[in-house]
Amino acid sequence: MVYGVREGWRREGFESHEGVVGVLLADGSEPGPVFFDLGSGSTFHESTSWWYYDGEFRRPTATSMRGRCACGWRGTSRYPIDWEKVREDDDPDAYDTSGSYREWEAHLDDVAGRAVTLPEDLAALLGQVRERLDRLWLQDDAACGYATVLRACGELEAIVAETGPETGPEAARALAREQEESMPAVAEALGMTEKAARARLLHYEYLGH
Incomplete structure (x- = not known):
């Protein structure tokens, strides 16, 4: 079973599609955020956590x-x-939310099924890079490990930013030109929400500038 997860549900590679437990009132409507007066003048905290x-x-x-x-x-x-x-x-995390979670999982399966698929060799290579970077955190000299991770990240970013027709910036610019009126299609292909897709295009379009 899945019990209340306060941080929400996430799947690697589809982080912008974070899932949570939503609630409905007796009339079938979805309520807005709950506001809390923290006692500091005009400052209010809001939450949509189901409990x-x-x-x-x-x-x-x-x-x-x-x-x-x-x-x-x-x-x-x-x-x-x-x-x-x-x-x-007396603990929302102890309450069973598996029904809601299973439906969100099915939704994510659908999102993943409609996203573009990386070539197997590239996916395997990226997996090896990720696994090797993870191992760096476990080495005895932590400071050296951190520096190595940062240098590796810089090398990866340099590869993405290099001038050429197949790099990240050019791909982002091409998508921005060709899909100006079709951001939903771009988001679907990237497996992201539209907001996250726009941010991704903007990030890579100007990478290295």
Whole structure:
């Protein structure tokens, strides 16, 4: 089973599609954020964490939960919330949210299926680079390991930024020109939300400038 994860659900390679437990009120509507007065004048904290919609302190009372993704996707199934159980355990992380999680997982499978696929040899090579960088953190001389990781990152960034028709900046510029009116298609191909895709294009378009 999957229990409440306060940091949200993420899948490697699709981090912008972060998933969380969403809630619904009795009328089927999705409530806005809950605001908390921290006692510091005009400063307010807000949250959309499902366990705050318990009806206490005049907060809305959620009757069910469903999967929710940063891209705007919402799960179709609704799972009743047993607030007595939540209060009895006194720990939102102990409450079973596996139904919502499974729907989000299926959504991510669909996102991954529509994204472009890296060639097998390139994916394997990148996996080796990632694994080797991870091992650097485990070496005895930590300071040397950190410096080596940073140097390796610089080398990788230099490869991406080099002038040429197949580098990151040129690819970003080409996509920006060709897909000016089709950002949803670009985001789908990259396996990202539209906001993250725009940020990725902008980052690589001016890399090295």
